[in-house]
Amino acid sequence: MRSSTEAQNERQAQSLAAVSRLAIDLAAAPPEADLLSLIAESLRGLTGAMAVSISLYDQDSQDLVLTTVVPARPYLTRLASLLRRKPLGMRFRVSRELYQEMLDTVLRFEKTLTATTFGAIPGPVSAAVQQAFGIDYFAGLAFCHGGELLGSSVLVMPRGVQIPPDDVLKLFAHLAAVSLRKKRAEDAFQRRNLDLERLNAAGQALNASLDLDQVLVTVVRQIRELLNVQACSVWLLDDDSRDLVCRRAAGAHAAKVRGWRLSPGQGLAGSVAQNGKSLLVTDTQCDPRHYPGIDEETGLQMRSILSVPLRIKGKMVGVIQALDSRPGRLGTGAVPMVESLASSAAIALENAQLYENLQERLRELSQAQTQLVQTAKMAAVGDLAAGVAHELNTPLTSILGYTEMLLEQTPSDARARRRLEAICRQAAKARDIVRSLLDFAEPHDYIIDRVDLNALLQQSLLLLRQRLENKGIIILEQYEPDLPCPAMDASRMKQVFLNLCINALQAMPHGGTLTVRSERSGDGVAASFIDTGEGIPAENLTRVFEPFFTTRAVDEGTGLGLSVSLGIVQAHGGRIEVQSKVGAGSTFVVWLPLEPPPQEEPGLKAPTKQSRTAEDKTTAGEGSRKAGRPWRPKR
Incomplete structure (x- = not known):
């Protein structure tokens, strides 16, 4: 279980990463980009706020002018109904004292919007707004740079959301202020220099x-x-x-x-x-x-x-x-x-090259995020699957035991025997599903040894050869000779190969060709399974390894075969790649390193759920504000 310090450090790291992404987005944003919406969306994503508004400071009138609200719906519609006017364009007077206070504090928290430093609306409407949207508290953030107020933001915070640390929010405010100042200077320059050379x-x-x-x-x-x-x-x-x-x-x-x-x-x-x-x-x-x-x-x-x-x-x-x-x-x-x-x-070329590099890094980040999401999904489903499997095991054992006992006592020509046999078959099928769930959900000990990959592929095919040939499937074997022997659990890897062969069998109901190939690949070895079957639609290609995902009929599989296979291969430090085209077939490639990475437990484990502390269970902002000290949400 992680300590609260580790969790806090992780949240701060995530917050700083979000601020870094904002800096990149602001640097890469083209001139026509909606800078205020970009800042508001980034701030909302950083804090988990229900809504974020941004007001710009008008130096001539000394007012804050509400300019942007994100998301626009349903908040703008509801606010317009409560205020009986359009919220955008509303002005909030900023006195000298308030101006200086915003420069000094930058960040402030309030239970009611009427008291917030960074723009308020009439008291009765504020109470109605807070009640209508289920708001817990408000956070005000001033955008100041070089001793000058450029604008402000009001964050509408829901209950139970932990806002990032103050220094992260102030860093965000600084970046936003620099961008707003730059934007203001550019606008002023364009206004003064309409007749450019x-x-x-x-x-x-x-x-x-x-x-x-x-x-x-x-x-x-x-x-x-x-x-x-x-x-x-x-x-x-x-x-x-x-x-x-x-x-x-x-x-x-x-x-x-x-x-x-x-x-x-x-x-x-x-x-x-x-x-x-x-x-x-x-x-x-x-x-x-x-x-x-x-x-x-x-x-x-x-x-x-x-x-x-x-x-x-x-x-x-x-x-x-x-x-x-x-x-x-x-x-x-x-x-x-x-x-x-x-x-x-030259500057434009440099920016373009930097942008290309940034796009490549963003693509890599997107791929990493997709992998993290998939890992989290599998961990969550693993918890669920393990619980369901254990709960079903006991009644299934009883059903099978009593049914077999009744079968022994029932004459072979009795009418009830057929029904008992049907019960027995279905219970056995349910038991097999439970075993698949346990294989997917629970970590296993792996017996690692040097294994001849070609021999293991031949053994796997031997078990299914008759079944494949009966379906009119031609098997082509292409093994690279003298392959180095990777370290693996032979029985587990044979399960992977069998799952992929069965997958190919199901993809070719009217026959076809299955090519099984082995080869050296980088610092490892690869086994490819190439079929000429139906192929996988593009919209399903990213989901084939998801637990319980299947396009087959209900009685043709549980959708766990590829998930279990992926878990086994990843436990060996390998990966499974898939390419497919509808109507042309699919290719699954299992890549394995010669030396799997050392692990305390080779099996994949779902993360354990941490128990919440009493402070975690406390609603943010609960309790009265202490005299002489500004109120702030608990963290």
Whole structure:
């Protein structure tokens, strides 16, 4: 059982992770994103609040203006009914004393909304709101930065929810305030600078997307529009070969140029990549550094070329080129313009690369979260299955015992004998289901030894060969010779192989082909079971290992075979992968390490439920507020 300190540390770690995700989301949010909704949704997810409102501070009127409520339904509808007006746009006056108090305290808890520091509504309505929604208490959070109030949030907290620690909430408020301040500054800048120069417009256009290809498209388009040239290209350095590769081009025959490679120092672009300085050539016929190969490929004679280096944090990453067939078309005034645009392009490229990396990490995180959910599901179902199985064992034993005793005393030609035999068969079937439940739910001791995988697969097939062939199934065996022998429990792993063969049998009711294959795979071995059966629909593919999930008829299985198999394989440190296409068949691959990880108990165990302490059972905020001290929820 975990200590309360461990549980508290875990909650704090989860809260900090949520704050970190907010920081990432705020950094990655495009300009058109709804920043307030993003902050409100993140705050609601962090605290478990029923609802979260955000008000922005109006410096001119010195009011807090209610701007966002999440979720909008049903709270906005109910509030509108109680207030007899639309809640959004409501204003709350902030006095000097209140303003300073919000800067000083940042965080405050109140049992009633009328007393909260961070915005209130009329007393009678507040009581009605609290009663209507079953609210326990309110938390107020001020968004302050640099001694300035930017806005506030009111959290509507339900009973029994533990709010994160104060320092986590204050860190969240700081991040939100920084984002709001940045947003306010951007808005003010846009209002004061409606007549932006073309160069600034091009720079902003580059930062409008976090997709790398789209950024490159924007770069070449903006340069062509900015300089009114015939062609433009972006060359990026290959990290391995250090060649310049044309990633994007615009103009005539651009498709022929894309993908072209220049070795270090080759051509004008290669020269700029080497020395890191911008290069303007007004007539390529007068410059020996010009590489004519591209002109020959495209059939165009480019006479004026401006090449500008692309740097990210001082590191050379590529070259931008503007090209025109007219000599002298590009003058020295174009150099600082393209250099400025190149700086913006470099930032946009870095953001796009960071965004791609972030997306990959988020995909990995999503996969990890899915695995955690599956593990929690199996643990919970394991508890349930074990309890049900133990409860059913005793009456089933009695039914079977008495039925067998009655059968011994009943003549073979008696009418009652057939009914007794039916009872006996059904009770035996129920007993087998109970055994499957226990196999799934309870940990087992594993007898680990070095096992010949090929021999084990052959033994498993031998048990089912006649049954498979009777169903018109052709068995193909493809075993890699001289496989290393992994450490495993042979009987448990044979159960896995039998389950997968039976699964293939059920998928091919009208016959087909079952291919059983073994091979070396990385630092382990793999056994594949490939059938040509019905296949698994995409919507079911993620559920095939869930306990009790089955698409078969009621009397054709319990839905535990694959769950039990997955548990056995995971206990060996392995995994089961599945690929399937409806109408084409399925492939199940069992991967096993040569050396399974050491475990105290090889069997999977469901986590034990911790008993709640007396403090855990106390409702958050229960009791009266002590004089002279602000009220806060118990943690």
